[in-house]
Amino acid sequence: MFKVIPCAAGCGHTALSGSTTCAVHAADPGKEAARIAAYIHDRKIIKDLNAAGLRFESVDFSHRHFYGCNFIRSEFSMCLFTENLVRMSFFDFGIFTNCDFSKSDLQFLSFAGSTLRNCTFENSELVNINYGGAVISDCTFNYSNLYNSRFIDSVIELTDFIDCNVKKTYFIKSKQEGISFKSSNTAEAVFELEE
DSSP, X not given: OOOOOBOTTOSSSBOOTTSSSOTTTOSOHHHHHHHHHHHHHTOSEEESOBOTTOEEESOBOOSOEEESOBOTTOEEESOBOTTOEEESOBOTTOEEESOBOTTOEEESOBOTTOEEXXXXXXXXXXXXXXXXXXXXXXXXXXXXXXXXXXXTTXXXXXXXXXXXXXXXXXXXXXXXXXXXXXXXXXXXXXXXXXX
C-alpha cells in the first residue's frame, strides 16, 4: 500500500510519490502529472503509487498492473485503462470523462463519490468495487462481472448493464434513469434492504 507521507506544506494531504508536496502545493501540477505518467509508461507493474489530485488527459495507462495505488481526487479525460489488472487501489472523488476501462480485471477498488461520464467498463471483471455515491452517466458496463460491487446512494443515468453478472451487487438508494439491465441476472442483485 502507498506510504502516507504528509505534504511538506502541512495541509494534511499526502505527498505525491517522488515529491515532498501534494498536488495542490506542487510548484507545477502539470509537470508532476507528466512525471507520474512517464513513470507508469516505463513499467508494466506499478505498486504503492500516490498520484492523488493530479489531472491526466489523453494518457495511455493500458496493459498495466496496479497494486495499492492512490488516485483520490484525480481527474482523467480521454484516458485508456484497457486490459489492466488493478487491485486495492483508490479512485475516490475522481472525475473520469471519456475513459476506457474495457477488458480489465479490477478488484477491490473504490470509486466512491466519483463522477464518471461517457466511460466504458465493457467485458471486464469488476468484483468488489465501491461506486457508492458516484454520479455515473452515459457509461457502459456490458458483458461484465460486477459480483459483490456497491452502487449504494449513486446516481446512474443513461447507462447500460447488458448481459452482466450482478449477483450480490447492491443498488440500494441509487437513483436510476434510462438504465438497461437486459439479459442481466437482476433477481440476484440487491435493490432494497429487506425488513
